[in-house]
Amino acid sequence: MDLFCWASLLSAYTSICRVEEAKLVFDSMPEYDLVCWNSMLAAYAQNGHLENSRQIFLAAEEHNVSPNEVCFVAILVACSQSGAVEDARSHFLSMRIDYGLDPTRKHFSCLIDALGRSGFLTAAEELVTTMPFAPCNLEWKCFLSACNSHRSVDPGAGIASAMLARSAGEDPAASYILVANTIAQEP
Numbered sequence: 001m002d003l004f005c006w007a008s009l010l011s012a013y014t015s016i017c018r019v020e021e022a023k024l025v026f027d028s029m030p031e032y033d034l035v036c037w038n039s040m041l042a043a044y045a046q047n048g049h050l051e052n053s054r055q056i057f058l059a060a061e062e063h064n065v066s067p068n069e070v071c072f073v074a075i076l077v078a079c080s081q082s083g084a085v086e087d088a089r090s091h092f093l094s095m096r097i098d099y100g101l102d103p104t105r106k107h108f109s110c111l112i113d114a115l116g117r118s119g120f121l122t123a124a125e126e127l128v129t130t131m132p133f134a135p136c137n138l139e140w141k142c143f144l145s146a147c148n149s150h151r152s153v154d155p156g157a158g159i160a161s162a163m164l165a166r167s168a169g170e171d172p173a174a175s176y177i178l179v180a181n182t183i184a185q186e187p
Contacts, residue, residue: 003029003031003033003036006025006028006029006030006036007033007035007036007039009025010022010025010026010029010036010039010040011039013025013043014039014040014042014043017043017046017047019043019044019047019049022039022040022043023040023043026040032060032063032065033065034060034065034068034071037056037059037060037063037065037071038068038070038071038074040056041053041056041057041060041071041074041075041078042070042074042077044056044074044078045074045075045077045078045081046074046077048078048081048082049078050078050079050081050082050084050087053074053075053078054075054078054087057071057075066099067099068101069095069101069104069106069107072091072092072095072101072103072107073106073107073110075091076088076091076092076107076110076111076114077110079091079110079114080110080111080113080114080117081117083114083117083118084114085114085115085117085118085120088110088111088114088115089111089114092107092110092111095107105131105133105136105138105139108127108131108133108139109138109139109142111127112124112127112128112139112142112143113142113146115127115146116142116143116145116146116147116149116150117146117149119146119150121143121146121147121150124142124143124146125143128140128143
């Protein structure tokens with residue numbers, strides 16, 4: 001079987017959240033490319049396995065595979081879902097410092113989500129307003145969702161109305177639900 005077939009089998013298992021089977025396929029592969037490493041890393045990340053994500057990330061480096069932007073999105077997702085905000089910050093900074101990769105909007109969104117989920121609402125809001133991109137609804141939704149989770153109405157209320165104004169042309173249902181949930185938490 002060639003690498004393409006192995007990668008396809010790996011992708012099939014990861015797409016249906018069969019992480020154990022995907023790892024068996026991965027371990028059986030005679031060789032790996034960056035896509036295979038990223039697939040396995042993403043499978044662990046999407047299923048909340050931070051430690052396994054870390055191991056795959058480090059193993060790729062040991063096999064002289066430099067992480068790319070996709071790899072960093074996956075590890076940031078794993079950190080966010082696991083509440084490992086300091087790890088998320090570390091990986092985010094490492095992108096530029098250690099690998100010369102410029103963080104994209106996806107990387108910023110992942111870090112905003114990690115900060116918000118962990119209750120660092122001020123830092124999350126600051127990142128939204130200072131990132132090198134004009135914030136879009138995705139970043140604000142991450143932040144507003146964190147405000148709801150941590151029952152912090154004040155920062156969320158002002159952002160909610162601005163977010164609704166920016167949703168022109170898109171389905172604002174999710175925005176309205178987040179706004180309603182934020183307002184409903186007011187004492």
